[in-house]
Amino acid sequence: MKILVPTKRVPDTDQRIRVAADGLSIDTSMLPFVVNPFDAIALEEAVRISEESSQPVEVVAVGVGGDEYEEQLRTALAMGAERALLVETDRPVDPWNVARLLVKVVERESPNLIIMGKQAVDDDANQAGQFLAALLDWPQATFASKVELVEGGLRVDRETDAGIETVRVSLPAVVTTDLRLNEPRYASLPSIMRAKKKTIERLSCEELGLTIEPRIEIVAMEGTSSDRQCERVDSVDELIDRLRNVAEVI
Amino acid sequence: MNHGYALFAPILADTSEWTREVFGNIPPAAKAAFYAIAAAALACFAYGVYRRARLWRIGQPSDGSKSFVKSTLAALPELLFQSRLRQNRVPGRTLATSAHLLLFSGFVVLTIGTALIAVEHVLAGMLGRDANDAVFHKGVYYAVFEITLDAFGLVFLTGCGLLAFRRWRMPGSIAQRSLDWGVLAALLMIGLSGYATEGARIIREQTVRPEFSFVGLAVARSLQTAGIDQAGAVTLHFVLWWLHAALALGLIAAAPYTRLLHVIAGAKNLASAHRPLGTMDLISMEQVEETGLVGVGQIEHFTRRQLLQLDACVSCGRCQDVCPAHEAGKPLSPRDVVQDVRGVMNLHGTSELPELVGGVVSHETLWSCTTCSACVDVCPLGVSPLDLITDMRRFAIGEGALRGPAAAALQKTQRSGNPWGLPPQERFAWADGLGVPTVAENPQFDVLYWVGCAAAYDRRVRKIARSVVRLLQIAEVNFAVLGPEERCTGESARRMGEEFLFQEVAAANVEVLGAAGVKKILTHCPHCLNSFRSDYPQMGGRYEVVHHSEFLAELIAEGRLKIDAEARKKLAPGKVTYHDPCYLARVQNVTAAPRDVLQQTLGGDGELVEMPRHGRATACCGAGGGRMWFDDTPDQRIGVGRIEEVLATGAKTVAVACPFCLTMVSDGVAASESDVAVRDIAELLIEVIDAKP
Numbered sequence: 001m002k003i004l005v006p007t008k009r010v011p012d013t014d015q016r017i018r019v020a021a022d023g024l025s026i027d028t029s030m031l032p033f034v035v036n037p038f039d040a041i042a043l044e045e046a047v048r049i050s051e052e053s054s055q056p057v058e059v060v061a062v063g064v065g066g067d068e069y070e071e072q073l074r075t076a077l078a079m080g081a082e083r084a085l086l087v088e089t090d091r092p093v094d095p096w097n098v099a100r101l102l103v104k105v106v107e108r109e110s111p112n113l114i115i116m117g118k119q120a121v122d123d124d125a126n127q128a129g130q131f132l133a134a135l136l137d138w139p140q141a142t143f144a145s146k147v148e149l150v151e152g153g154l155r156v157d158r159e160t161d162a163g164i165e166t167v168r169v170s171l172p173a174v175v176t177t178d179l180r181l182n183e184p185r186y187a188s189l190p191s192i193m194r195a196k197k198k199t200i201e202r203l204s205c206e207e208l209g210l211t212i213e214p215r216i217e218i219v220a221m222e223g224t225s226s227d228r229q230c231e232r233v234d235s236v237d238e239l240i241d242r243l244r245n246v247a248e249v250i
Numbered sequence: 251m252n253h254g255y256a257l258f259a260p261i262l263a264d265t266s267e268w269t270r271e272v273f274g275n276i277p278p279a280a281k282a283a284f285y286a287i288a289a290a291a292l293a294c295f296a297y298g299v300y301r302r303a304r305l306w307r308i309g310q311p312s313d314g315s316k317s318f319v320k321s322t323l324a325a326l327p328e329l330l331f332q333s334r335l336r337q338n339r340v341p342g343r344t345l346a347t348s349a350h351l352l353l354f355s356g357f358v359v360l361t362i363g364t365a366l367i368a369v370e371h372v373l374a375g376m377l378g379r380d381a382n383d384a385v386f387h388k389g390v391y392y393a394v395f396e397i398t399l400d401a402f403g404l405v406f407l408t409g410c411g412l413l414a415f416r417r418w419r420m421p422g423s424i425a426q427r428s429l430d431w432g433v434l435a436a437l438l439m440i441g442l443s444g445y446a447t448e449g450a451r452i453i454r455e456q457t458v459r460p461e462f463s464f465v466g467l468a469v470a471r472s473l474q475t476a477g478i479d480q481a482g483a484v485t486l487h488f489v490l491w492w493l494h495a496a497l498a499l500g501l502i503a504a505a506p507y508t509r510l511l512h513v514i515a516g517a518k519n520l521a522s523a524h525r526p527l528g529t530m531d532l533i534s535m536e537q538v539e540e541t542g543l544v545g546v547g548q549i550e551h552f553t554r555r556q557l558l559q560l561d562a563c564v565s566c567g568r569c570q571d572v573c574p575a576h577e578a579g580k581p582l583s584p585r586d587v588v589q590d591v592r593g594v595m596n597l598h599g600t601s602e603l604p605e606l607v608g609g610v611v612s613h614e615t616l617w618s619c620t621t622c623s624a625c626v627d628v629c630p631l632g633v634s635p636l637d638l639i640t641d642m643r644r645f646a647i648g649e650g651a652l653r654g655p656a657a658a659a660l661q662k663t664q665r666s667g668n669p670w671g672l673p674p675q676e677r678f679a680w681a682d683g684l685g686v687p688t689v690a691e692n693p694q695f696d697v698l699y700w701v702g703c704a705a706a707y708d709r710r711v712r713k714i715a716r717s718v719v720r721l722l723q724i725a726e727v728n729f730a731v732l733g734p735e736e737r738c739t740g741e742s743a744r745r746m747g748e749e750f751l752f753q754e755v756a757a758a759n760v761e762v763l764g765a766a767g768v769k770k771i772l773t774h775c776p777h778c779l780n781s782f783r784s785d786y787p788q789m790g791g792r793y794e795v796v797h798h799s800e801f802l803a804e805l806i807a808e809g810r811l812k813i814d815a816e817a818r819k820k821l822a823p824g825k826v827t828y829h830d831p832c833y834l835a836r837v838q839n840v841t842a843a844p845r846d847v848l849q850q851t852l853g854g855d856g857e858l859v860e861m862p863r864h865g866r867a868t869a870c871c872g873a874g875g876g877r878m879w880f881d882d883t884p885d886q887r888i889g890v891g892r893i894e895e896v897l898a899t900g901a902k903t904v905a906v907a908c909p910f911c912l913t914m915v916s917d918g919v920a921a922s923e924s925d926v927a928v929r930d931i932a933e934l935l936i937e938v939i940d941a942k943p
Contacts, residue, residue, distance in 0.1 A: 012665055012666070012671065014662060014665075014666065014670070014671035014672060014673070015666075015671075015673050016673055016676075030673075030674075030675065032665040032666060034661075034665070078650075079650065080650065183653035183654045183657075184653065184657075185650040185651070185652065185653050185657065186647065186650060186652040186653065186656075186657030186660055186661065187650065187661075188544075188647045188648050188650065188652075188660075188748055188750075188751075189664075189748065189749075189750035189751050189754070190538055190544045190647075190648040190750060191648060191649075191650055193535075193538070193539070193750075194542060
């Protein structure tokens with residue numbers, strides 16, 4: 001069995017994000033990047049399946065981006081992926097084009113299962129997984145909070161606004177992960193060192209036979225003000241009073 | 251009865267006849283049999299020790315190749331006077347400690363006595379003396395010898411009796427194995443049969459001045475009352491002598507196969523160089539690249555010293571009694587860790603070797619430890635359950651066995667240089683408006699104030715740093731801070747087992763500190779303090795490091811900080827208790843300075859009350875060893891018992907001297923819905939300082 005885990009490199013969520021001078025992008029100087037937390041959950045799930053399976057399971061991590069992506073792919077390898085693929089591009093790619101690129105990767109790799117984060121925490125688009133399933137014409141189970149391998153496919157608990165929905169999908173399939181699926185393991189420095197022996201394969205868009213046709217154009221980016229003032233109130237009554245009469249929100 | 255006569259009798263009387271026959275009543279054939287059995291017993295003993303030593307040697311060579319003889323001689327006073335046992339008082343262990351001291355001192359004196367008899371016998375044989383013509387076992391020496399040995403026999407038996415009583419009455423607190431009862435019974439029987447033999451000998455031999463052997467004489471009188479005459483005593487003595495000899499030789503033969511092994515393993519361990527509390531072994535990157543392994547995943551990855559320590563452990567359970575994780579109901583008993591690992595060592599060489607990390611010792615057990623070092627500090631035999639735990643943590647973390655908030659804290663340290671993951675650019679925000687000079691602004695500083703991550707990012711803890719800075723400014727200390735260039739010391743990462751993250755941040759810190767020409771570091775964080783003192787020299791960073799309690803106490807003593815009596819009255823703290831941080835009080839042995847600062851702060855207007863566990867014997871707040879980053883519900887928190895202790899003092903304020911303790915005790919007090927104030931000693935001090943120049 002082969003599991004493909006597409007990932008995205010995103011800014012560390014603990015950092016203060018600032019808009020760059022061009023007003024179209026974020027200021028990435030001094031900004032640490034991480035594997036999108038939902039994709040880390042996807043990686044953990046793939047590695048868990050591989051560890052628990054009696055059959056050999058190969059976990060392949062995929063990234064779309066430039067040289068700087070190597071650090072995140074190393075983390076993916078340290079978490080337990082056997083191989084990593086980097087689809088090289090020099091500009092941001094929107095979810096539709098990511099899905100198109102991934103279709104080409106799927107054609108090369110022919111995985112049995114794709115597990116990826118339900119969304120990336122930078123643009124929160126929540127589209128790539130669904131686009132990919134549609135383009136491949138595979139079944140999809142999005143927002144997974146539990147994944148079980150069962151006879152003939154997967155049994156997946158989905159987190160919906162109304163509650164947990166349990167679905168069964170046949171393989172191959174696309175699963176997108178929600179927050180409560182698992183707690184990703186820590187990629188320690190020794191495991192990152194060991195992961196240095198694993199390979200990162202690089203593919204260009206040309207090699208994949210694809211030109212990126214952007215569908216989305218960013219026309220402006222604005223920061224939100226975050227100078228909140230915190231104050232401690234002495235009682236619930238005072239809080240209600242302040243919310244009603246000072247903040248006038250209730 | 252004339253006591254005066256008895257006392258001076260040895261000086262007054264003619265002493266030449268004071269002696270007794272050695273090996274009396276033992277025919278040559280029996281003597282030969284005795285020697286043969288003794289030789290067999292010693293061989294059995296030697297094989298038993300060899301069998302264990304072979305197991306110890308499956309471990310990694312330990313560093314420190316001090317000569318065994320030299321180090322044992324150096325440790326002899328400590329061993330003979332049982333210093334570690336006496337010094338490390340554990341509540342509820344007074345009886346056990348006293349009993350062990352009695353048994354041990356009795357045992358040592360009786361063993362020396364027996365050895366002297368053997369020397370006498372051999373000398374007499376070499377000089378061709380007659381059985382009744384002693385070489386030195388006569389006269390005043392004989393009197394002192396017999397009195398001493400009879401007295402210490404009683405001491406020995408009292409110790410055995412107390413231990414048997416304890417074992418019988420308090421079965422829950424100590425490990426119960428039938429073999430342990432057997433050892434104790436054998437010791438008791440050896441003591442009793444010794445006296446019985448002596449009693450029978452006195453009747454048989456009509457020994458002169460039998461009152462020197464006062465217990466033996468009492469036994470003889472009882473035997474005579476029971477109708478044993480001189481003729482009957484011959485057989486009785488022979489039988490008792492053999493019983494005594496067989497028991498003693500049997501116990502020698504059995505010793506390495508029972509918990510008596512601790513006498514050898516424990517002594518050898520105590521004689522080897524002690525590693526100071528708070529220190530850890532450095533792992534080299536080359537070593538890991540070579541083996542692909544970090545820490546201990548299999549029994550033979552432990553050092554020989556550690557494997558030796560497994561055999562030194564007698565399961566007394568002192569470590570478990572003082573373990574804060576065990577107290578809080580976590581699945582960790584330091585004693586069980588040692589014994590479980592020992593169980594794996596015993597299976598070495600068999601095919602059924604169980605998984606060590608995550609198997610015999612569960613991950614939950616490993617992550618429950620706060621590295622407070624109490625277990626190491628109380629162990630009378632110098633065993634370190636903590637080292638076993640941190641070594642296995644290193645392995646577990648290398649295998650990716652850590653998840654959740656604690657794993658996130660490590661990732662954040664790696665990314666942002668602090669466990670909160672907050673932007674490094676904001677590290678200096680705590681000092682806003684205080685005019686704190688950075689090393690660039692004041693390159694001629696005397697003292698570098700190391701702020702630490704907690705005070706840099708946690709809004710509550712910032713107040714400690716702000717108080718310290720104001721105190722430094724009032725006292726006109728020429729200081730500077732690193733500002734945004736400071737990053738986590740890596741202390742927490744190292745104790746969680748992430749050695750290389752520690753080395754990465756430590757190397758960066760050493761470089762920054764070196765570039766700034768730092769010689770003296772002041773910190774309010776005991777974890778940073780210990781890391782600079784114990785970890786950084788391994789990374790090439792050597793500095794004079796002081797805790798703010800020590801530094802502030804000095805500034806007050808020098809008159810550079812003056813107390814304002816009016817302010818003291820205004821502070822009106824009432825009863826104040828002080829919670830000793832583990833890494834300050836136990837690991838770095840700083841207990842007087844913070845109390846000094848508090849006394850000065852309170853003056854006559856407050857009262858410092860101590861909790862039952864204070865000073866070196868303090869109880870952990872629950873934040874050490876990376877536990878700070880684990881999410882526990884309030885009732886599961888390590889340190890719950892400590893909060894109860896704080897509240898039981900009735901103090902209005904609990905003073906602390908560590909940012910982690912501040913957070914944990916504040917949370918604990920809040921969870922108890924108490925309004926006890928939790929303040930750092932510097933926060934209290936600044937309130938009573940006369941700020942006028």
